[in-house]
Amino acid sequence: MDRNWIRSTCRDLQLYYNPEVGNKLRMDTSTNALGANPAGMRALRECCDLDLGQYPSTYGDGLREELARVHRLSRDNFVVGNGSDESLDVIMKTLVEPGGTVITAHPAYVLHSFFVSINGGRTVTVDLDERFQLDVERINSTPGSLVLICTPNNPTSNTFRDEDVRAVIEGAARPVVVDEAYAEYAGRSFLPLVERYDNLIVTRTFSKAYGLAGMRVGYLAASRELADALQRVKVPYSLNKVGERVAIAALRDPAFLEESVRVVAEQRPFLEEGLRALGFQVFPSEANYILFRPTVPSDRLTKGLADRGVLVRDFGKVRRLENCVRTTIGTREMNTVLLERMQEVLRECR
Numbered sequence: 283m284d285r286n287w288i289r290s291t292c293r294d295l296q297l298y299y300n301p302e303v304g305n306k307l308r309m310d311t312s313t314n315a316l317g318a319n320p321a322g323m324r325a326l327r328e329c330c331d332l333d334l335g336q337y338p339s340t341y342g343d344g345l346r347e348e349l350a351r352v353h354r355l356s357r358d359n360f361v362v363g364n365g366s367d368e369s370l371d372v373i374m375k376t377l378v379e380p381g382g383t384v385i386t387a388h389p390a391y392v393l394h395s396f397f398v399s400i401n402g403g404r405t406v407t408v409d410l411d412e413r414f415q416l417d418v419e420r421i422n423s424t425p426g427s428l429v430l431i432c433t434p435n436n437p438t439s440n441t442f443r444d445e446d447v448r449a450v451i452e453g454a455a456r457p458v459v460v461d462e463a464y465a466e467y468a469g470r471s472f473l474p475l476v477e478r479y480d481n482l483i484v485t486r487t488f489s490k491a492y493g494l495a496g497m498r499v500g501y502l503a504a505s506r507e508l509a510d511a512l513q514r515v516k517v518p519y520s521l522n523k524v525g526e527r528v529a530i531a532a533l534r535d536p537a538f539l540e541e542s543v544r545v546v547a548e549q550r551p552f553l554e555e556g557l558r559a560l561g562f563q564v565f566p567s568e569a570n571y572i573l574f575r576p577t578v579p580s581d582r583l584t585k586g587l588a589d590r591g592v593l594v595r596d597f598g599k600v601r602r603l604e605n606c607v608r609t610t611i612g613t614r615e616m617n618t619v620l621l622e623r624m625q626e627v628l629r630e631c632r
């Protein structure tokens with residue numbers, strides 16, 4: 283194969299994180315520690331009546347109607363699809379010219395720059411400050427056709443100040459994407475403002491607080507005009523019938539969502555204290571995960587935990603996150619197992 287066959291922007295891509303999972307306890311992907319959404323699972327069991335011989339709704343209209351009800355907007359404000367990753371992909375396809383520049387924060391979600399690259403764009407990163415907050419002035423003065431930020435930020439786990447996000451939205455006449463994959467945990471959202479700011483796009487997911495990561499359902503919200511432009515680019519039928527029905531059921535029964543958010547709020551101080559008691563540096567979290575810096579090499583800790591059946595995510599080689607690790611906030615049982623296994627690894631490292 284000639285490497286020049288590959289588009290230059292796609293030549294140096296790495297394969298995405300793909301660990302040996304087996305029976306290990308997953309605390310590496312910031313999914314819902316309470317497991318799968320019960321209303322979604324009930325709806326799934328009733329999916330046998332679906333006519334799989336026919337296509338789903340072209341644009342997932344049933345789910346868009348339900349989102350409109352929940353968020354008090356119009357269904358025309360929403361584009362739904364296969365995970366919020368698809369939303370990010372559609373945004374880049376629609377709004378970034380070949381060779382165009384997208385401004386992202388650093389550190390941020392690994393796939394942000396991926397979606398820029400695979401769509402022929404170029405990422406320019408603006409470092410977060412020492413408290414992992416936005417450098418608004420630099421973002422607003424950096425040339426580029428689109429800004430993409432994520433709050434709560436992954437993997438740093440903090441939220442950005444509301445006034446800073448607003449200043450970025452208002453700072454330049456270009457689209458600003460706010461990735462809110464974890465917004466339910468922070469209890470704050472820019473989604474209600476999509477009709478106020480015609481350059482604002484908010485992406486959301488059913489993979490985290492809704493406990494439906496395996497179903498792959500996500501969406502974006504934007505002004506009707508912008509959502510319409512994005513809808514035209516999205517692959518038709520990308521949300522399948524099962525995913526649509528399960529997501530609608532999850533929206534209609536918010537009890538699990540509320541319990542999920544409550545458990546994270548309750549367990550966060552327990553896990554933070556446990557990590558600090560081991561001597562680790564713990565960064566402030568408003569999400570369902572915590573970023574911390576252990577006292578031993580992050581790759582040794584991550585490997586030692588994996589050998590003991592617990593997966594966490596090593597970010598130790600990322601600039602600004604030197605020797606840092608991210609863990610999901612689990613249930614009390616999961617967090618206790620995690621902390622015990624960490625103690626074992628630390629003893630082994632001595």
Ligand SMILES: Cc1ncc(COP(=O)(O)O)c(C=O)c1O
Pocket residue numbers: 311312364365366367368391432436461463486487488489495498499500
């Ligand atoms: C910040 C952020 N955005 C988007 C996603 C993708 O979510 P989805 O499962 O909806 O594709 C993730 C998943 O981890 C994430 O952390």
